[in-house]
Amino acid sequence: MIPRAITAAPVSSVDPLIERCHDMGTPVWRFDADGRLVEGPAVAGLLGIWLRSAHITELITAKVREWDADPEPGFTVLFPGCWLMPIAETRRRRTVGYFVAVAIGSEIVESPEFQRACVSACIDEASAQRALLDNASMTRGESRRTLSMLRWMHADLVAYAKGQTALETFTTQLSDAYETIHTVYEIGRSMSGLDEPDRFVELVIDRVQKTLEFGWVAVLITPKDSEEPPQLFLAGDPGCGTDELRASIVAVDRDDQSDNCTISPLRPEDPTSIGPQIVTQSVGRTGMASGLMAAGSKGGIDPQVSSYETLLLEAAGGYLTAFLENVELYDDQRKTFMGTIQAMTAAIDAKDRYTRGHSERVAYVSAELARASGLDEALCERIHVAGLVHDVGKIGVAESVLCKPGRLTDDEFAQIREHPEIGQRILAGIPALKDILPGVMHHHERIDGKGYPHGLAGDDIPLMARIIGVADTFDAMSSNRSYRPAMNRDEVLAEMRRSAGTQLDASLVDVFMMLDLSEYDRLVREHAGPLLLRRNDAA
Numbered sequence: 001m002i003p004r005a006i007t008a009a010p011v012s013s014v015d016p017l018i019e020r021c022h023d024m025g026t027p028v029w030r031f032d033a034d035g036r037l038v039e040g041p042a043v044a045g046l047l048g049i050w051l052r053s054a055h056i057t058e059l060i061t062a063k064v065r066e067w068d069a070d071p072e073p074g075f076t077v078l079f080p081g082c083w084l085m086p087i088a089e090t091r092r093r094r095t096v097g098y099f100v101a102v103a104i105g106s107e108i109v110e111s112p113e114f115q116r117a118c119v120s121a122c123i124d125e126a127s128a129q130r131a132l133l134d135n136a137s138m139t140r141g142e143s144r145r146t147l148s149m150l151r152w153m154h155a156d157l158v159a160y161a162k163g164q165t166a167l168e169t170f171t172t173q174l175s176d177a178y179e180t181i182h183t184v185y186e187i188g189r190s191m192s193g194l195d196e197p198d199r200f201v202e203l204v205i206d207r208v209q210k211t212l213e214f215g216w217v218a219v220l221i222t223p224k225d226s227e228e229p230p231q232l233f234l235a236g237d238p239g240c241g242t243d244e245l246r247a248s249i250v251a252v253d254r255d256d257q258s259d260n261c262t263i264s265p266l267r268p269e270d271p272t273s274i275g276p277q278i279v280t281q282s283v284g285r286t287g288m289a290s291g292l293m294a295a296g297s298k299g300g301i302d303p304q305v306s307s308y309e310t311l312l313l314e315a316a317g318g319y320l321t322a323f324l325e326n327v328e329l330y331d332d333q334r335k336t337f338m339g340t341i342q343a344m345t346a347a348i349d350a351k352d353r354y355t356r357g358h359s360e361r362v363a364y365v366s367a368e369l370a371r372a373s374g375l376d377e378a379l380c381e382r383i384h385v386a387g388l389v390h391d392v393g394k395i396g397v398a399e400s401v402l403c404k405p406g407r408l409t410d411d412e413f414a415q416i417r418e419h420p421e422i423g424q425r426i427l428a429g430i431p432a433l434k435d436i437l438p439g440v441m442h443h444h445e446r447i448d449g450k451g452y453p454h455g456l457a458g459d460d461i462p463l464m465a466r467i468i469g470v471a472d473t474f475d476a477m478s479s480n481r482s483y484r485p486a487m488n489r490d491e492v493l494a495e496m497r498r499s500a501g502t503q504l505d506a507s508l509v510d511v512f513m514m515l516d517l518s519e520y521d522r523l524v525r526e527h528a529g530p531l532l533l534r535r536n537d538a539a
Contacts, residue, residue, distance in 0.1 A: 014089055014099055017154055021101050025135060026146075027051050029100045035065035038097065046123060046131040051102070053121035059113065060084065060100060069095040075144050081108030083140060085147035087154050101150060103143035104136045159329060166322050197327045198233070201320065205235040208295070208316050212309050215239070215297025216274065219283060219320070220249055222291050224328070230291055238297065239273025249294045252280050261310035261317075273297065279305045281317035284324050293317050337432060338385075345388050348395060357527025358475055363387030365471035365512075365520055372511050373467070383464055386439035390468050393423030393440070417452045420444055439464035443472055446503045466505040470496075470512055473504060478524070 014030075021028045027041035027048075040052045050056070059078055067073040067086070076084040082104055089097040108114055109129045118125045138146070201219055209217040216236035223231070230246070238245045248270045252262065266275040274296045281293045295313065298305055345359035366387035370380040394402060397419055401412045408416065424441040427433045442456060442465035449457030461469075477492045487495070493513065500509040 014154075014157075016157055017087075017099065017150065020153065021150070027102050029057075029060055029102070031061070031064045031098045031100065033069050033095050033097055035061055035067075037061060041102070046127055047135060049121050049123055050117055050128050050131065053117045055113070055117040055120035060102075064098055064100065067098065071095050073098065075147055077140075078102075079108075079113040080111045081105040081136065082111070082113070083138070083143040085143060085150060087151060099154075101146075103138040103146060104132060105138050105140070105143075106133060106136045108132060108136055156333075163322065163326050163329060166325070197323070200323055201233045202235070204316050204320060205233055205293070208312065209235040212295070212312060213299040214295040214309075215299060216245075217293070217295040218245065218249060219293045220246065220291040221283070221324075236297070238271070240271035244271055245274060248274055248278065249280065249292060252278055252292075252294070261313050263305050263310070276303065277305050279310060279313060281310075281313045283317050283320045293320065341385060341388050344392055348391050357523060358479060359388050359391055361475045361520060361523050361527070362390060362468065362471045364523060365474060365515070366468050368515055369467050369471060369508065369512055372515060373508065382436055383439065383467055385433070386436035386464055387468055387471060389423065389427060389433070389436070390440050390443050390472065391419065391423065392426055393419035393421065395426070396422040417444075421453050436464065438462035439468050441465070443468040445469070447505055448502045451503070461505075466508055470504050470508050473499065474512070 018028050018030075022042060027043050029037065029041060030039040032038055037057060040057070041048065043051055063076055063078060063084060064086075071088045071090060073086040073088060076086065078084050082102065085101040085103060087099045087101075088095050089099060109132060114128075114132070115125060118128050121128075201221070205217040205219055208214070214236065216234060216238040218235070218238075219233040220230040221233070230250075232242055232246055234242065234245070248267070251267060251270075252264045261279050261281045263277055263279050265277060266272065270278075277298065278294055278296045283291045283293050293313065293316065295305075295309075298309070342360075348359060363384045364387070367380050367384035370383045371377070375383070397415055401408065401415050404412065420441050420443065424437050427437060427440060439462065442454070442461055445451035445454065445456040445461045445465060447458055447461070447466075449455050474492060474496060477487045477495060478489070480486045496504065496509055496512070500506040
């Protein structure tokens with residue numbers, strides 16, 4: 001079968017950005033590169049009529065035409081109280097249009113341009129003023145920061161769209177081009193496991209080796225920014241040691257700038273078992289994890305490597321390249337996500353110097369308790385994240401209450417009891433944290449039903465919350481607080497045993513008692529270091 005050239009339709013990076021701006025209540029215009037209006041703001045009511053007035057449209061259009069295909073137009077003041085936040089839409093390094101978000105401040109109603117727009121739209125000035133003031137919440141500084149956020153968001157969406165487009169192109173080409181559709185389908189179907197890249201690489205070389213009757217197929221991956229030797233993945237039997245195979249693959253003379261397969265004869269020093277030819281295909285691109293896929297010991301009627309084999313190897317290499325790009329993007333996003341989570345926990349702990357590191361320790365103990373309870377690793381990771389943010393709601397509790405020495409009043413304790421629900425409200429808008437909300441909301445429930453905020457009892461309390469509740473109770477008793485010193489380990493464990501079946505899940509307490517707490521103790525020492533330094537400095 002001769003493969004036909006197919007290019008997948010590009011995935012839009014601007015449409016999701018418009019949707020997000022709409023959700024934020026930020027009006028958006030779109031223009032082509034020549035400054036012609038493509039789409040006005042989708043805003044309902046009197047505000048929308050005013051925004052789409054001929055006068056406002058003409059003012060924005062004039063500014064856009066001044067940019068003259070500038071790929072990076074700057075923050076622009078349209079008139080006092082109205083600021084333009086532009087982002088250039090590019091295709092193949094050419095500016096094809098502009099996405100223009102508009103921020104509005106309260107001073108807009110004092111501007112003569114406001115009045116002219118009312119006249120242009122034939123609307124009552126007082127009514128328009130009320131409509132605008134309901135939405136005029138931005139300042140110039142906030143607008144600049146919003147533009148930076150939109151540009152970061154756009155850059156992420158562009159990277160995502162490129163990855164999606166490349167992946168769809170590979171899938172379409174392979175689905176139409178090869179009789180080995182089952183192999184290609186299995187490879188494509190497995191690309192979602194971005195958190196298990198080794199498994200995907202092993203699947204690819206295993207399917208290629210079995211489909212094309214090579215004696216062996218290998219992949220050498222060189223991690224980005226690493227001095228470690230390339231990692232070798234191998235399917236089949238090359239009939240020699242892995243060090244010999246690695247040396248033979250690395251020694252293949254090929255043009256590293258080419259995306260095509262290279263077919264090379266064996267060198268005199270190469271093991272004869274891996275030949276008579278080695279075919280190599282580049283994997284990855286500059287700036288990311290990269291390497292080579294190689295195959296040899298071709299079987300079948302014709303031991304020579306044909307164009308059929310090279311086509312499938314090139315396609316598999318393309319899948320691996322796209323997958324590695326997505327893995328890297330996923331890893332960057334995960335690091336950004338975890339950095340944000342850690343910043344949130346630092347902000348929580350900073351409100352009370354006595355609880356420094358509390359969230360990190362609770363997260364650690366929660367995850368270890370989950371693993372010891374036999375839960376799968378993916379759920380243990382989510383429980384770890386839940387532990388990190390379980391007290392995020394304390395941001396909404398006054399420091400005078402959090403740090404108060406001595407007994408709290410009933411009113412102050414009522415404020416403390418609100419933090420699980422405050423935390424749930426803070427995190428509810430983050431889709432990536434939806435599954436951990438039960439742990440945040442219910443980690444202060446009790447098995448006997450006397451906890452808060454909802455008085456759940458027994459198995460009605462989500463398992464994630466019961467696990468965090470055990471870890472939270474343990475760390476709270478083990479830590480110095482403004483109102484009491486830390487209890488010693490024997491006292492803490494004795495109290496937890498007494499609480500089993502009333503406050504805490506008895507089965508989880510039994511598992512907890514078997515945990516190795518040496519890493520927890522190291523975290524305690526690490527978190528206590530800065531506090532001890534401050535105390536010594538003060539002394």
